Every structure is written in structure tokens, then in C-alpha cells.
Amino acid sequence: MVKIAVAGGSGELAREIIDVLLATKKHEITILSRRDAAPEEVIDGTTWQKVDFHDKDSLLYVLNGVHTVLSFILCRSDTDHRAQKTLIAACIESGVKRFAPNEWSTSDVTASDGYAPKLGMREYLASINAGKKVLEYTLFQPGLFMNYLGAPLKTTNHVSTSKIQFDLEFRRAILVGDVDPPEKQRLTLTTIKDIANVVALAIDYKGEWPVVGGMAGETLSVWEVLKIAEKVRGPFTVDKVKLEDLNAGKINASWTPYFDHPSVKAVEIAEAIPRNLILSNAWGAWVVSDEWNKLLPEYKFTGVEEFIREVWGGQP
Numbered sequence: 001m002v003k004i005a006v007a008g009g010s011g012e013l014a015r016e017i018i019d020v021l022l023a024t025k026k027h028e029i030t031i032l033s034r035r036d037a038a039p040e041e042v043i044d045g046t047t048w049q050k051v052d053f054h055d056k057d058s059l060l061y062v063l064n065g066v067h068t069v070l071s072f073i074l075c076r077s078d079t080d081h082r083a084q085k086t087l088i089a090a091c092i093e094s095g096v097k098r099f100a101p102n103e104w105s106t107s108d109v110t111a112s113d114g115y116a117p118k119l120g121m122r123e124y125l126a127s128i129n130a131g132k133k134v135l136e137y138t139l140f141q142p143g144l145f146m147n148y149l150g151a152p153l154k155t156t157n158h159v160s161t162s163k164i165q166f167d168l169e170f171r172r173a174i175l176v177g178d179v180d181p182p183e184k185q186r187l188t189l190t191t192i193k194d195i196a197n198v199v200a201l202a203i204d205y206k207g208e209w210p211v212v213g214g215m216a217g218e219t220l221s222v223w224e225v226l227k228i229a230e231k232v233r234g235p236f237t238v239d240k241v242k243l244e245d246l247n248a249g250k251i252n253a254s255w256t257p258y259f260d261h262p263s264v265k266a267v268e269i270a271e272a273i274p275r276n277l278i279l280s281n282a283w284g285a286w287v288v289s290d291e292w293n294k295l296l297p298e299y300k301f302t303g304v305e306e307f308i309r310e311v312w313g314g315q316p
Contacts, residue, residue: 002203003065005096007032007053007087008072010041013104013192015158017070018043020196027203032062053083059090066091068098068203081121088125092134098209099137101125104195106188107141107214111285112276126211138202138213141288142195143188144277146217146304149229150311156192162260164274165281166225168312171233173226174253176282177240183221187286190217191302198292201299214289217301222281228305232312246279 004021006014009031021027022045029046031037037048049062053073063069069091073083084101091099101121109115125137149168151161166173179185198215230236239253249272251257257274264270280286293301 001026001028002067003028003030004203005030005032005063005066005069006072007069008074008102009033009046009070010037011072012156012159013195014070014072015043016156016192017196017199018046019157020200021203022046024200030062030066032059054086056086056090056093059087060094063090063094063096066094066096068100069096070100070199071102072104073102078117081117081124084121085124088128088135092128097136098203099125099135100140100199100213101137103139103141103213105141106143106286107139107212107288108280108285111280112273136209138209138211140195140199140202141212141214142190142198143214143216143219143288144190144286145195146189146191146302146307149189149225149304149308153311153315155311159192160261162274163257164259165222165257165278166229167255167257168229168233168308170255171229171235172237172239172255173222173229174239174241174251174255174257174278175222175226176243176246176278178242179282182223184284185222185281186219186284187222187225187281188214188216188219188288189225189304190215191307194301198296198299201296202292205295207295210291210295212289213291215292215301216288216290218303219287220304225304228308232305232308233315241278243279243282246275246282249275251275251278 004027010033031046031048032051036050052058078084109119128134147155147161148164149166151163194217241251241253245252259270259273
């Protein structure tokens with residue numbers, strides 16, 4: 001058993017991971033948050049600790065005896081990485097062994113406008129270990145959530161899912177038609193369940209964490225995803241859009257994907273996120289490596305066809 005602190009632990013993905021960690025009945029879990037817990041956020045078996053992520057002394061107190069820190073602190077709200085840097089300083093001073101910064105997506109920071117700050121945190125973590133290793137850390141990178149292929153059906157306990165590029169409910173897809181070769185449009189898809197399970201296994205892992213911690217459910221082209229979806233669901237209507245239009249902020253398609261998430265209030269942002277994902281898929285920005293697949297060879301990841309059949313098999 002180890003003590004685990006989850007910074008920003010009220011977030012959706014954090015909740016999924018906490019559920020799996022609790023199910024192992026191995027660990028003591030503390031959620032670190034900037035605010036007090038709402039009644040519906042209280043999780044049996046965990047401790048909720050209100051903290052100031054800019055105050056190292058207060059963090060030192062709550063990190064006493066903690067072995068692993070998982071961070072979900074929002075990058076866009078963390079000016080100059082001040083919160084995560086203070087958290088890291090407290091981790092080092094208090095003797096925390098392992099740290100995972102707020103990654104949880106892809107390795108290519110050009111995949112989204114909001115991912116640029118991740119690069120600065122990667123550089124900072126590398127710099128603190130430049131002379132002598134003072135903190136073991138990994139960048140958990142699962143690519144895109146495979147569960148988006150299940151929307152609007154419920155395939156997670158906490159994470160919101162949306163139809164991004166593929167709409168399996170109404171059998172339609174939006175693909176970039178002017179990328180040569182078409183196979184260049186590759187991406188890695190990993191289920192939320194696999195992400196949470198791998199994190200739990202990584203905490204138990206006896207060896208040293210890899211700096212780059214890719215976990216790949218399955219890596220394939222968007223055209224291969226379409227082929228699998230049609231195999232299970234039948235023929236799709238495919239809108240082939242142009243890079244020029246996407247770069248101009250337009251999707252000239254018969255339908256408009258919408259990113260439905262509690263943190264996204266503005267309609268223009270909810271429409272821009274899927275558009276940017278479709279665009280970044282065109283150059284393979286969502287492909288990740290497979291370090292954790294190799295380190296955990298006995299763990300079986302869910303493939304795209306398996307997931308689609310499980311979710312959509314038998315659906316009208």
C-alpha cells in the first residue's frame with residue numbers, strides 16, 4: 001500500500017482513475033483541491049484536502065508520507081506553471097517518489113491550442129533532473145479517448161463523451177479528403193477503462209517509470225476506423241472536408257460536431273474543439289508511443305473493433 005495524492009482530483013478523468021485505485025483496496029488516497037468538496041463530490045475511502053497550490057508550506061504538510069502524486073491541474077489556468085511548479089517543489093522537499101504531471105492526452109502539443117503549456121512543464125521536469133535525479137516522473141499519454149466512438153451512449157462513469165469525427169449513432173463521419181497519402185491520418189485510441197487500469201498498474205510497478213509514458217489501445221488510420229465502424233454498423237455517409245477550410249475555421253460538412261463538456265460554455269469553443277481535432281488528426285498529432293504496453297505485457301488493451309462491437313452491437 002502507498003499513499004497517493006491526486007491534485008485536481010475532482011475532474012472527470014481523475015475520478016475514473018480514483019475509482020479504479022479504490023477498487024484495488026491497496027492505497028490511501030487524498031484529493032487535493034483549491035476548494036472545499038461539494039456534497040456530491042465526497043468519495044468514500046478518500047480524504048479531501050483544500051490546498052493553496054501556490055503555497056509550498058501548506059503542500060508540504062499534506063504531502064507528508066505521500067509516495068505518488070498524480071496531477072490534473074488545468075494547464076490553461078496555471079499561469080507560468082506556477083501551481084504545478086510549486087507542487088513539484090513540495091514533492092521533492094517532502095520526499096515524494098513519483099509524480100505524473102497533467103498530460104493525459106497526446107505527445108504532440110500542436111494537437112490543440114490548449115496543449116502548448118504542456119511543453120513548458122516537460123522542459124521544467126527535465127531541467128530539475130538534469131544534474132541529478134530528484135524526482136521520478138512519467139508523462140501519461142493515451143492519445144484520444146476511444147470512448148468518443150461510443151457517444152451518445154454511456155461508456156464511462158464520469159468522463160463526458162462527444163461525437164468528434166465519427167457519429168456511430170447516425171452512421172456518418174467527417175474525414176479530411178485532401179491529405180496524401182490518406183493513411184497519414186493516423187491516431188491512437190485508448191479507452192478510459194484502460195487508462196485508469198494502466199495508472200493503477202503503474203503505481204504498483206516495481207521498476208523505474210519511463211519519462212515518456214505512452215499507452216496505446218490501438219493506433220490506426222481514420223480510414224481504418226471508418227472501415228471497422230461500417231463493418232459493425234453498416235454503410236456511413238462520409239463528408240470529405242478540405243484542409244484549407246479547416247485551417248480557416250470552417251467545417252463544410254452535412255453536420256457539425258459539438259464538444260459537450262461541463263467546462264466548455266461557449267458554443268464557438270464547443271464547435272472549435274472537434275474541428276481542431278479533425279485538423280490535427282490530418283498530420284497524425286494524436287499518435288502516441290507504447291512504453292506502458294511494453295512494460296505491462298500481460299495487460300490486454302481494448303481494440304477499436306472490440307470496443308465498437310461491445311457498445312454498438314445490437315443497437316438499431
